[in-house]
Amino acid sequence: MQQSLFESHYDNTPLVLDMPDATLKYYPNFIAPKPATLLMLRLKQQLAWRQEQICIYGKSHKVPRLQAWYGDKDAKYQYSNLALHPLPWHSDLLALKQKCEALSKQSFNSVLANLYRNGNDSMGRHADNEPELGQQPTIASLSFGESRNLDFYHNTSKQKVRLPLDNGSLLLMSGDTQTHWQHGIAKVKKIIAPRINLTFRFVHQHKNITNYQ
Numbered sequence: 001m002q003q004s005l006f007e008s009h010y011d012n013t014p015l016v017l018d019m020p021d022a023t024l025k026y027y028p029n030f031i032a033p034k035p036a037t038l039l040m041l042r043l044k045q046q047l048a049w050r051q052e053q054i055c056i057y058g059k060s061h062k063v064p065r066l067q068a069w070y071g072d073k074d075a076k077y078q079y080s081n082l083a084l085h086p087l088p089w090h091s092d093l094l095a096l097k098q099k100c101e102a103l104s105k106q107s108f109n110s111v112l113a114n115l116y117r118n119g120n121d122s123m124g125r126h127a128d129n130e131p132e133l134g135q136q137p138t139i140a141s142l143s144f145g146e147s148r149n150l151d152f153y154h155n156t157s158k159q160k161v162r163l164p165l166d167n168g169s170l171l172l173m174s175g176d177t178q179t180h181w182q183h184g185i186a187k188v189k190k191i192i193a194p195r196i197n198l199t200f201r202f203v204h205q206h207k208n209i210t211n212y213q
Contacts, residue, residue, distance in 0.1 A: 012103075014172075019152065019161055023175030027103070028166060030142065036168030040144035042092060043196050049115055054082045065121040071110025075203045077132065086110055093198070100140040100200050104172055108140065108200040116148060119191030125153060125184035128173070132203045138174040140200040143167065146193035153182045165197070 014025040031039065049066040069077060070093050071086035078084065089097070097108050114123070128139050141150075143165040150171070152161040165171060 017161070017163070019154075019181070020157070020159075021154070021180035022152075022177040023173070024177060025172045026163065027170040027172075029168065030099075030103075030170035031144075031168035033168060036144055039092060039096075040167070040194075040196055043090075043113070043144065043198075044115065044194065046092075047090060047113055047115075048087055049113075052082055065123065066115040066117065068113040068115075069110070070113065071203070074205060075110035076205070077110065077112075077203055084112075096142060096198065097200055100142065100170065103170070104138060104140055104174075106138045106140075106174075106202070108202050110203050111198050111200045114197045114199075116146075116185070116195040116197070118194065119188035122187045123185040125151075125182045127178045127182045128199075128201070129178040132205070133178075133201055134204060135179075136175055137178060137201060138172065139178075141165070141171040141173065142198040142200070143169050143171075143195065144197075145195040146191055148185050148188070148191070148195050148197075151184055151186060153184075155180055155182065 012027055012029055014027050017024040017026060047068045047070075049068050051066050052063045053060050054063060069084040069086050070089055073086065073088075075086045076084065077086075093111055093113070097111060100106075101108060116122075128137060133139075144167055147164050147166045150163045150165050152163070153159075163171070
């Protein structure tokens with residue numbers, strides 16, 4: 001029964017985004033609409049959501065969204081004096097991880113789940129360039145629920161690119177993307193519906209991590 005939930009009979013041809021110094025593929029129909037909506041509800045109800053506090057420049061701040069960290073037992077993560085110890089894989093997260101691995105031909109050992117409760121929740125501008133992720137990490141970003149815009153900013157040219165991330169879509173970021181681009185999700189007053197984002201990644205151990213909020 002679970003297998004049918006993750007199957008999609010939609011055309012899953014990716015959209016290759018034409019951005020300099022980046023390797024991005026966007027799959028708008030990675031999960032079909034009906035199962036994507038069911039997954040959104042299940043993950044919202046069943047994951048161990050928390051609002052973490054991080055320290056930036058000596059000041060404590062609440063992370064402007066809810067988070068949950070799942071993965072293999074050694075996939076520990078730390079940033080801004082916040083140590084994340086992975087919870088055991090939830091069955092839905094594990095199945096989604098395997099689906100992302102099959103498409104990307106990459107291995108993932110962890111996932112950061114973010115719950116944007118409404119348009120007041122956001123993600124500060126940052127790059128996934130932490131040493132734990134390696135020099136050219138592949139990040140599989142899977143979205144459920146309300147569509148939100150992911151804004152990209154080129155570090156040198158200051159070019160800005162906006163990509164709406166829709167329900168059931170997958171964005172694969174790889175190559176030098178994290179070296180040359182930052183990305184973030186701005187607050188939007190008119191949005192009241194929730195969104196869940198899952199970013200699957202492979203975490204190497206014994207490194208330090210940089211700050212973002």
